[in-house]
Amino acid sequence: MHRLFRWIIGFLILAIVTWVIFFVHLDSLLEWQSLLLKRSFLIFFMCSVFCLYRVLKGPTAADRAVAIDILGILIVGFCVILGVATRRDWYIDISIAWALQSFIATLALAKYLEGRNFDE
Amino acid sequence: MNETIGIIFIFIGIVFDFFGCLGLLRLPDVYNRLQASTKCVTLGTCSILFGLFLIRGFTSTGIKALMCIVFVLLTAPVSAHALGRGAHRSGVKLWDNSTCDHYAEDKEIR
Numbered sequence: 599m600h601r602l603f604r605w606i607i608g609f610l611i612l613a614i615v616t617w618v619i620f621f622v623h624l625d626s627l628l629e630w631q632s633l634l635l636k637r638s639f640l641i642f643f644m645c646s647v648f649c650l651y652r653v654l655k656g657p658t659a660a661d662r663a664v665a666i667d668i669l670g671i672l673i674v675g676f677c678v679i680l681g682v683a684t685r686r687d688w689y690i691d692i693s694i695a696w697a698l699q700s701f702i703a704t705l706a707l708a709k710y711l712e713g714r715n716f717d718e
Numbered sequence: 719m720n721e722t723i724g725i726i727f728i729f730i731g732i733v734f735d736f737f738g739c740l741g742l743l744r745l746p747d748v749y750n751r752l753q754a755s756t757k758c759v760t761l762g763t764c765s766i767l768f769g770l771f772l773i774r775g776f777t778s779t780g781i782k783a784l785m786c787i788v789f790v791l792l793t794a795p796v797s798a799h800a801l802g803r804g805a806h807r808s809g810v811k812l813w814d815n816s817t818c819d820h821y822a823e824d825k826e827i828r
Contacts, residue, residue, distance in 0.1 A: 631721070631722075631725050634725060634729055635725075638728070638729065638732045641732050641733075641735070641736050642732070642735070644736070644739075645735055645736055645738075645739040648739040648740065648742060648743040649739060649742065651743065652742055652743060652751075658748060658805075658810050659808070660748045660801065660804070660805035660808065660810050661748055661751065663801055663804075663805075664742070664748065664751055664752050664755065664756075664801055665742065667756070667797055667798070667801060668738070668739065668742055668755045668756070668759050671759050671760060671763050671790065671794060672735060672739075672759060672763070674763050674767075674786070674790065675731065675732075675735060675762065675763040675766040675767075678728075678766050678767055678770050678783070679728065679732075679766065681770070681779075682724075682725075682728065682769075682770060682773060687774075687778075687779045690770070690779055690782045690783060690786065691782070693786060694782065694785070694786050694789070697786060697789055697790055697793070698789075700797075701793040701794075701796075701797055704797040704800070704801065705796075705797060705800055707801070707804075708797070708800035708801045708803070708804040709800075709804070710804075711801070711804030711805060711807070711808045712803070712804040712807045712808060713807070713808060
């Protein structure tokens with residue numbers, strides 16, 4: 599039962615990515631530019647899967663912190679690509695805010711790794 | 719024309735991001751993973767933002783993209799350095815085949 603549930607989640611994610619790559623037409627761009635942006639969605643999906651694998655399987659706590667930092671910088675670029683593909687300009691605001699909170703969260707994680715208190 | 723050059727810049731940035739995450743997946747040590755992935759992903763994200771600036775030009779969105787480039791270039795090395803220092807102080811071992819550890823030697827001298 600549990601294993602079946604996990605298989606269903608995996609196939610759903612694969613189906614969504616395949617649908618985005620092959621069947622969504624971004625009509626505000628030229629043909630090859632639309633194709634390139636769809637391929638870029640696939641590559642970003644693979645990058646975030648790598649980061650999440652390192653978060654789940656990392657041997658130490660520092661590995662997980664590094665993977666969270668890298669995932670935060672990746673999402674900044676992903677928001678920019680969403681803004682280019684859909685021609686909505688407010689995605690860049692989301693990416694600026696995400697960069698700020700990712701920086702602060704990484705500094706807090708580094709302080710926690712050093713084993714000190716936060717107010718030192 | 720500007721749009722074409724911008725999308726080419728965006729794709730170069732995505733390729734840099736991919737190789738950075740491949741380094742995060744495959745390298746053997748915390749410090750190796752940290753240096754590979756942080757450099758590659760920072761440069762790739764800055765290239766994506768510069769592509770957005772080339773597409774939009776000097777509008778409000780383009781200026782926000784330039785500001786975000788400056789912010790990412792200033793903060794990503796700081797956070798990577800803090801993470802490496804925290805990992806070394808929390809006692810994470812180096813890889814077996816690594817040759818030198820200057821930070822531990824400096825701490826012994828003090």
